[in-house]
Amino acid sequence: MLDLRLIRERPEWVKERIRLKGDNVDAEVDRIVELDRRRREIIVEAEALKHERNIVSDEIAKRRRLGQPAEELIERMRDISDRIKWLDGKLSEIERELDSLLLIIPNLPHESVPIGEDESGNVEVMRWGEPRQFDFEPKPHWEIAQLLGIIDFERGVKLSGSRFYVLTGLGARLERALISFMIDLHVEKHGYTEVFPPFMVRRDCMVGTGQLPKFEVEAYVCERDDLWLIPTAEVPVTNLHRDEILDREMLPLKYVAYSACFRREAGAAGKDTRGIIRVHQFNKVELVKFVEPERSYEELESLVKDAVEVLELLGMPYRVVEMCTGDLGFAASKKYDPEVWMPGQGRYVEVSSCSNFEDFQARRANIRYRPAKGAKLRYVHTLNGSGLAVGRTLAALLENYQQEDGSVIIPEVLRPYMGGVERIEPQSRRK
RNA sequence: GGAGUGGUGCCCGAGUGGACGAAGGGGCGGCUCUGGAAAAGCCGUAGGGGCGGCGAAUACCGUCCCUCGCGGGUUCGAAUCCCGCCCACUCCGCCA
Structure with missing residues (x-):
């Protein structure tokens, strides 16, 4: 498996090195780059919401202990949780596809390897x-x-x-x-x-x-x-x-x-x-x-x-x-x-x-x-x-x-x- | 194959719904003490990911998220409750 970061940062170079092996994974690499981008977008949103969830959740616990009402907080949490659930589902879908693509990308040849077709x-x-x-x-x-x-x-x-x-x-x-x-x-x-x-x-x-x-x-x-x-x-x-x-x-x-x-x-x-x-x-x-x-x-x-x-x-x-x-x-x-x-x-x-x-x-x-x-x-x-x-x-x-x-x-x-x-x-x- | 028990950090082990990334102990590292060591005391000790900063960096700094076998579910909130799977162990059966 190649380093995802390498593919993200140098996709054209990766494609080129793999073409030297007589393989063409241009489409897969492009797809990986795209999935990786979407993955990180989702993570950013989901993590912000999770941060909020943790804070509000603590607040609810605190009020419970003090015997104060927390209904409106719980109500708000419902929406946050739904959104998190949806984002996480999307994320695991993306990661599944990403992983399966990464597993079929071949290794890159070392620079010392002579170039040849067969x-x-x-x-x-x-x-x-x-x-x-x-x-x-x-x-x-x-x-x-x-x-x-x-x-x-x-x-x-x-x-x-x-x-x-x-x-x-x-x-x-x-x-x-x-x-x-x-x-x-x-x-x-x-x-x-x-x-x-x-x-x-x-x-x-x-x-x-x-x-x-x-x-x-x-x-x-x-x-x-x-x-x-x-x-x-x-x-x-x-x-x-x-x-x-x-x-x-x-x-x-x-x-x-x-x-x-x-x-x-x-x-x-x-x-x-x-x-x-x-x-x-x-x-x-x-x-x-x-x-x-x-x-x-x-x-x-x-x-x-x-x-x-x-x-x-x-x-x-x-x-x-x-x-x-x-x-x-x-x-x-x-x-x-x-x-x-x-x-x-x-x-x-x-x-x-x-x-x-x-x-x-x-x-x-x-x-x-x-x-x-x-x-x-x-x-x-x-x-x-x-x-x-x-x-x-x-x-x-x-x-x-x-x-x-x-x-x-x-x-x-x-x-x-x-x-x-x-x-x-x-x-x-x-x- | 049948019946049962269990999977928590480097190791052991506690934890049955909220202050728990996780008590306590061990190990390891550092410091104090010592002529030196032992003992004792103090401190520190997981991995992955995102964003920002700086950058050559998968070096460093900050911040957040995730991870208590794995996957799903319930819930405002799960190590803890429910379902499925995987694995280990014990007994029975079978077997070289």
Whole structure:
């Protein structure tokens, strides 16, 4: 949510910044400015009347105590009260509309974000590692997995429909190993606090981080209970501190959380239909930070570093892409997407997404802190990033570590988590 | 799911129609006392919003309004009475 004052004072600038995101909210902004003006007009009148009501009310009480008549005062109060009631009704009507508009206005891009219309305007900001040279044709992960017998696509469909799959045997073990490895890294080396959140949340949480009200069709919901399946651990973890006032000494707060993630992938028909790149349920290890506004952009850089270290330790080449204004999404001010090299497909695939939301989420979720003793409260800045998407990392690992005989070598850092397994052999060669 | 109890400030807790933004206690901050501390005493300690002043300010000053879980109602007037909702806890049922 943007600051209403900002929209009031610089509406044209706000419109312009949002147009850079490929969104047009000119009409909404104009309406907000108009509603805001009417809101304040009404407040002025209503408050003057309420002031009068308080004074007359005291006078009535005083006369009652002294046993004096107060009929003509009470008569006058009736009119005042009616008028107040009418004004307050009008006011809440206006505020309802105002709030619903404010919730669908996207965040503004940070000034450092490159301007562009779509993903073609994104900028590669770094590259790490040399893609391995194969002396055979590298396979895509779904073929490798089939050979190894570690992903069961058919039965996934039988259980839950398309875009679901089942991990079995060492595949399941590998998924679990990756989760533990990532969490341990972020806890032990990077100083994050581990959190195991609920996977279903109330509507308020989804509004707090920005998934609702605008992107309702993207989410799964248990309607009977109005509980929403989280599309990312960002939702429960950011909302941990909803409606809280944090101590400055606590900042920055850094959390790492594993969760399953649920996405309807509405509008993604035909995209990434093979393999496990785009599915309705996947595992992810998420990093979330709450920081002081002044430091949020440094914290974004270190967040990216923390995330890509996973790829470095796993020995997989990657690049980091900075999103342009047109590809930023609804809530982010600035965003980097680390992408891992997938030799079986000959392309880089997004395995993380690291964003600074500035105070956009904090304002929605009402997360504040006191900068100093006696100082006024401020909104914190929130950030988050995948560290990493587990399914895609597993897929990349299969493709990067595949051998000509169809086996896949397990990177050394994962072996302790794999019970010492060094290599997954094709099913036909296992007994 | 059934029955019951309850939601008040940073925390505990009083308050069943008017002098209550709210007793009392705790915590925290400041001051007095002290060589220093403890104890004791005094003072101060919520958030949001509007208007005006000054301004770069979401810094500061003044003033007013709102907020006792949330929303509505009764009343001249509601923390207090009525209705609906949400949440927490206890017991029963069910359950990993």
